[in-house]
Amino acid sequence: MKLFNTTVLAIILIAAVSCKKYLDVVPDNTLKVEDIYDTKTDAWNALARAYNFIPRDDDTHLSTWTLGDEWLGRLDLNDNTGNLRAMRIMRGLQSQTAPQLGFWSGTEGGKPLYRGIRQADVFLANIDKVRDMQEAEIKEWKAQVKMLKAYYMFLLVKHYGPIVIPDKMAQPESQPEELFLPRKKVEECFQYILGLINEAIPDLVERTDANNAGQIDQIVAKAIKAKVLFFRASPFFNGNREYFGDFMDTDGKPFFDVDYKQEKWKEALDATNEAIAIAEANGKRLYQYTREPYSYDRDAFAQNGDNMKTLYNLRMLVCDPWNEELVWGYSNLNYYDQGELAHATNIRLPAGYEGVVNTAAFSWQWLGASYQMAERYYTKNGLPIEEDQTFDKSIMHEIITTPGAAAPEYRPLSGIMQPGAQTIRLYMNREPRFYANLGITAGYWRAHIVRVNTMMFSGTDGGFNSSVNNTDYIATGIGVQKFVHPESQSGAWQRTIKFPYPLIRMADLYLMKAEAMNEFSGPSGQVYEEINKVRRRAGVPDVQVVWADPSLCRSPGKHTSKEGLRDIILQERSIEFAFEGQYFWDMIRHKRAVTAFSLPIRGWTHTGTNASSFFVLQDKQARRFTITDCLWPIDLNEMNTNGKLIQNPGW
Numbered sequence: 264m265k266l267f268n269t270t271v272l273a274i275i276l277i278a279a280v281s282c283k284k285y286l287d288v289v290p291d292n293t294l295k296v297e298d299i300y301d302t303k304t305d306a307w308n309a310l311a312r313a314y315n316f317i318p319r320d321d322d323t324h325l326s327t328w329t330l331g332d333e334w335l336g337r338l339d340l341n342d343n344t345g346n347l348r349a350m351r352i353m354r355g356l357q358s359q360t361a362p363q364l365g366f367w368s369g370t371e372g373g374k375p376l377y378r379g380i381r382q383a384d385v386f387l388a389n390i391d392k393v394r395d396m397q398e399a400e401i402k403e404w405k406a407q408v409k410m411l412k413a414y415y416m417f418l419l420v421k422h423y424g425p426i427v428i429p430d431k432m433a434q435p436e437s438q439p440e441e442l443f444l445p446r447k448k449v450e451e452c453f454q455y456i457l458g459l460i461n462e463a464i465p466d467l468v469e470r471t472d473a474n475n476a477g478q479i480d481q482i483v484a485k486a487i488k489a490k491v492l493f494f495r496a497s498p499f500f501n502g503n504r505e506y507f508g509d510f511m512d513t514d515g516k517p518f519f520d521v522d523y524k525q526e527k528w529k530e531a532l533d534a535t536n537e538a539i540a541i542a543e544a545n546g547k548r549l550y551q552y553t554r555e556p557y558s559y560d561r562d563a564f565a566q567n568g569d570n571m572k573t574l575y576n577l578r579m580l581v582c583d584p585w586n587e588e589l590v591w592g593y594s595n596l597n598y599y600d601q602g603e604l605a606h607a608t609n610i611r612l613p614a615g616y617e618g619v620v621n622t623a624a625f626s627w628q629w630l631g632a633s634y635q636m637a638e639r640y641y642t643k644n645g646l647p648i649e650e651d652q653t654f655d656k657s658i659m660h661e662i663i664t665t666p667g668a669a670a671p672e673y674r675p676l677s678g679i680m681q682p683g684a685q686t687i688r689l690y691m692n693r694e695p696r697f698y699a700n701l702g703i704t705a706g707y708w709r710a711h712i713v714r715v716n717t718m719m720f721s722g723t724d725g726g727f728n729s730s731v732n733n734t735d736y737i738a739t740g741i742g743v744q745k746f747v748h749p750e751s752q753s754g755a756w757q758r759t760i761k762f763p764y765p766l767i768r769m770a771d772l773y774l775m776k777a778e779a780m781n782e783f784s785g786p787s788g789q790v791y792e793e794i795n796k797v798r799r800r801a802g803v804p805d806v807q808v809v810w811a812d813p814s815l816c817r818s819p820g821k822h823t824s825k826e827g828l829r830d831i832i833l834q835e836r837s838i839e840f841a842f843e844g845q846y847f848w849d850m851i852r853h854k855r856a857v858t859a860f861s862l863p864i865r866g867w868t869h870t871g872t873n874a875s876s877f878f879v880l881q882d883k884q885a886r887r888f889t890i891t892d893c894l895w896p897i898d899l900n901e902m903n904t905n906g907k908l909i910q911n912p913g914w
């Protein structure tokens with residue numbers, strides 16, 4: 264939501280231990296819950312409080328987007344328990360005594376989602392008492408809060424599997440058997456969530472107006488429903504006998520559905536089609552940059568127009584505020600806070616550029632990309648580097664010099680790579696998303712209203728500098744500029760450009776549709792077309808063209824089998840949604856996380872002062888991820904309070 268006031272009133276909760284007279288206004292008068300819902304203004308504040316439980320994935324230290332193997336923070340934060348909590352989980356530092364990002368109870372940086380669910384129940388029980396609201400408006404606000412309750416429960420299922428279903432609101436007179444409830448089977452949880460969503464959708468407006476952007480409308484609700492069904496159909500939740508066949512409730516029945524049901528993919532596909540239809544009918548589409556390029560890129564556009572248009576489409580698709588691709592975004596940002604991913608990733612403006620601001624404020628320069636990500640992007644042919652016949656992995660770390668500005672070979676590199684600069688072969692002939700998302704040696708970094716010539720070596724632009732920023736540096740030598748608006752500067756919040764962080768965007772819906780179709784009925788021209796919508800915007804060849812060409816592809820025809828196309832779709836998602844918190848959950852959904860996330864995070868030697876000393880790979884941080892880590896632990900205090908709870912396996 265845009266400027267939802269979440270601090271006007273304190274959060275008011277109803278608990279079994281609360282008394283009826285809990286807030287005296289004057290000695291002979293007591294303010295009751297119903298009095299808090301007296302006017303529309305009161306209700307608006309309560310609605311804002313309900314939204315306030317959406318997790319802070321924009322916040323560097325509280326974000327779940329740094330789960331997985333895409334990110335690495337500066338190494339001096341390794342043992343600070345208050346920082347980079349998601350990375351602590353990836354390092355094997357999760358525990359039931361202090362769960363990192365504990366959404367069940369709100370521990371260690373996690374939003375207390377059960378408190379959010381209770382807040383929603385209080386709202387739904389009292390909103391009808393508001394005096395100055397029309398019935399239709401009350402129904403619409405109720406529907407938003409039902410969606411929030413469903414969304415919070417979905418997040419709990421993602422993290423914990425079976426959860427407690429709070430189908431009745433606790434009252435002061437509630438008995439213990441009403442308060443201390445057991446966990447329900449995963450399928451029951453999904454059905455309850457879907458029931459809430461189906462109940463809410465008809466009462467929502469089809470599309471909210473610009474003043475209320477970020478609130479849930481039918482477009483958002485149907486996209487959330489599609490996402491819920493997408494997870495429900497995925498192997499982690501659908502027939503997961505391998506992991507959880509012996510994870511039983513008190514009746515000796517498995518919490519997880521251990522029998523795979525193919526039709527769940529059809530339900531996910533139908534919901535995704537419906538979500539796409541309503542989104543497209545309301546003008547949602549893949550983002551295209553339509554304004555004039557920045558002045559520093561005009562020469563590049565003149566020489567290399569098509570490639571630069573693609574680069575701008577990709578560079579701006581997240582940070583261009585409220586653009587047409589965004590289906591639902593998180594925008595409950597603290598404008599004065601510099602803790603966002605955008606500020607943690609932005610490099611400090613080096614000396615020698617006009618308007619230099621020598622401050623780390625809003626340009627921390629220490630959250631970067633792993634080396635794994637540098638390899639994960641496609642080649643220019645739209646193939647993984649290990650699949651491209653034209654890409655020689657044996658020499659990909661060889662140091663080279665880019666063509667000079669006057670050379671004909673430089674024209675397709677203009678605005679993308681610096682002329683006559685040292686780099687390595689790995690950084691050449693890659694797909695446009697590689698150059699739009701990353702900050703690399705001999706590339707460009709667009710921020711501070713200038714175009715920085717990044718080299719990333721120690722003492723050079725973007726690199727480690729012991730005399731200026733000895734604690735603020737990109738430890739892998741590879742930056743992430745995806746979340747940095749080109750006009751964002753350092754020094755003060757007024758100099759930064761804010762934008763909603765994407766929770767769901769159109770590319771996600773298209774690739775969800777492709778995956779659901781492939782899983783339900785196998786490869787087809789329609790599946791390829793959904794993938795190609797995203798690939799064409801990314802400037803790479805169509806999937807069925809390149810994967811069928813034996814002169815380019817080492818495994819021609821891989822796209823013609825369900826298993827092969829599944830791999831292709833998952834890699835497409837890993838690139839398109841790089842650093843957006845999707846890859847971790849895709850690996851969880853397909854039971855690949857243990858294999859994917861148990862290798863150390865690698866990066867270049869950031870103290871290297873030239874190409875030969877910089878381009879030396881190092882293991883930067885050890886990682887450990889097991890089947891146990893696939894489900895978050897329930898806080899030990901919760902386990903001790905509610906004897907009916909069964910802890911997740913391994914904890």
